[in-house]
Amino acid sequence: MSQQLPQTTESPSVPSFWRRFAAIAWRGFFMGGADIVPGVSGGTVALILGIYEQLVTAISRVDRVFLRLVFTGRFREAAKHLDLFFLCSLACGIFAGLCTALVSINYLLNDEVLRKFTWAAFSGMILASGIHLARLIRAETTGLRLQSILAGVLSAAAAYWLSSQTHAAADAPSLVYIFVCASIAICAMILPGISGAMVLLLLGVYEYLAHLPSEIVHGQRVGHGMLTVLVFAAGCGLSLICFSKLLRWLLKRHHSLTMAMLCGLLFGGLRKLWPFQVDLTPEVESFRRKTFDVRWPESLSELAAVAVVVVVAAGLVFLTELWVSGKGLAARQAGEQFGR
Numbered sequence: 128m129s130q131q132l133p134q135t136t137e138s139p140s141v142p143s144f145w146r147r148f149a150a151i152a153w154r155g156f157f158m159g160g161a162d163i164v165p166g167v168s169g170g171t172v173a174l175i176l177g178i179y180e181q182l183v184t185a186i187s188r189v190d191r192v193f194l195r196l197v198f199t200g201r202f203r204e205a206a207k208h209l210d211l212f213f214l215c216s217l218a219c220g221i222f223a224g225l226c227t228a229l230v231s232i233n234y235l236l237n238d239e240v241l242r243k244f245t246w247a248a249f250s251g252m253i254l255a256s257g258i259h260l261a262r263l264i265r266a267e268t269t270g271l272r273l274q275s276i277l278a279g280v281l282s283a284a285a286a287y288w289l290s291s292q293t294h295a296a297a298d299a300p301s302l303v304y305i306f307v308c309a310s311i312a313i314c315a316m317i318l319p320g321i322s323g324a325m326v327l328l329l330l331g332v333y334e335y336l337a338h339l340p341s342e343i344v345h346g347q348r349v350g351h352g353m354l355t356v357l358v359f360a361a362g363c364g365l366s367l368i369c370f371s372k373l374l375r376w377l378l379k380r381h382h383s384l385t386m387a388m389l390c391g392l393l394f395g396g397l398r399k400l401w402p403f404q405v406d407l408t409p410e411v412e413s414f415r416r417k418t419f420d421v422r423w424p425e426s427l428s429e430l431a432a433v434a435v436v437v438v439v440a441a442g443l444v445f446l447t448e449l450w451v452s453g454k455g456l457a458a459r460q461a462g463e464q465f466g467r
Contacts, residue, residue, distance in 0.1 A: 148216045154178055155220020162221070163228035165249045165325040165333070165400065169221075182217070185210040189368045229340045236337065239406075247402040247433045251440030253325060257393035259448050264390070266383045275387035282391025289329045290399035300332050302358045308332045309362025322393075329396045402433045 154176040162169040173179040188209050196205035206212070235245040266272040300308075308330045312323040327333040336359070343352040377385045404419040424430040 147212070148219075151178070151213055151216035152220035152223070155217040155222075156224040156227075157220075158217070159221035159224025159226075160228040161224075162323050163225060163232055163337070165253060165322050165328050169323070178217070181210070181213060185214050186367055187372075226340050229337050230344075233337045233341050236334065243402050243404075243433065244436050246400045246404070247436040248440040250397055250400040250402060251437035251442075252444050253322065253393050253397060253400065254437070255441035255444035255448075256322065257390050259444070260386055260390045260393065264383050264386045271383055275383045278384045279387040279391040279394075282388040283395030284391075286329055286392045286395025287398055290396050300335060302355065305332060305336075305355055305358050306362040309359040310366035313363040313366045325393065325396055328399055329392075402437075403429075 154173070157176065158169040158172045161172045170179065173182055193205055193208055196202075196208060232245075235241045264275055266275045308327055311330070312326040314323075324333060327336060336355075339352050339355060343349050398421065401421045403422050403424050405422045407418045407420055424433070
């Protein structure tokens with residue numbers, strides 16, 4: 128049974144307010160930081176920190192009752208029904224975690240030496256996440272097993288095709304495309320074991336978004352950068368309200384097929400994270416404007432160094448999953464909770 132933070136019933140005193148805010152926000156900080164790393168799920172972090180059930184419950188309460196309370200002007204009751212204090216505190220922490228992690232990731236990806244080992248670490252994490260999800264597929268009959276295999280293969284093929292596309296080094300993707308990408312990625316972010324960052328990577332906007340904080344901090348296109356952040360947040364919020372129920376329905380009615388497709392997405396997208404990549408645009412300084420293609424390792428020592436990073440990263444994910452399972456908060460249980 129996961130630890131739930133008590134809901135707000137009255138306006139807390141100032142000291143109590145900040146204590147409760149800090150208790151929730153630091154959890155959000157680690158969730159936000161995890162969501163930036165392809166292969167690490169913010170949902171898994173929420174499980175470990177004991178707030179996953181409360182988060183899922185709060186999201187599911189954007190319902191008829193909530194809308195009726197809002198439209199009748201009963202805002203205090205609507206906030207209590209939605210657990211608004213919890214969601215706002217968590218959102219502040221997530222935002223801070225996202226910004227902090229993005230600055231670090233942007234530095235790692237812009238360094239020619241560190242980039243290779245960063246991709247290796249991401250590959251190991253995604254490989255481990257995919258293996259863990261594959262173990263959660265419940266296919267009781269032969270027909271369902273065959274359907275799950277087919278769904279996984281088709282999903283992997285689609286992800287591989289997406290990952291092999293060379294995205295043009297455009298000045299910026301359109302705001303409409305950013306909105307759509309956010310809507311898709313947030314559904315993955317709230318599921319344990321699924322990486323929303325991996326989805327953004329496949330859709331070709333991860334590098335652009337990872338570079339935004341650096342641009343804003345250095346005063347470059349601040350207005351457009353802030354507008355992009357707002358559009359991304361709007362896409363996440365609308366998707367949580369509109370599509371989370373569809374995702375819950377899929378997990379409840381077609382759990383095996385849904386999980387198989389998610390596994391295929393992870394495995395097929397590994398091409399995008401191949402550690403050995405050749406820079407096709409060496410004249411371009413900014414990472415997000417560069418174009419890469421895969422290559423073979425140049426030496427056995429290079430292969431060995433990268434392999435060690437992959438194994439260590441995968442091992443960390445497996446150890447995390449074991450820890451979660453040991454606390455009685457396995458991702459399978461969480462997936463079932465989300466699917467109710």
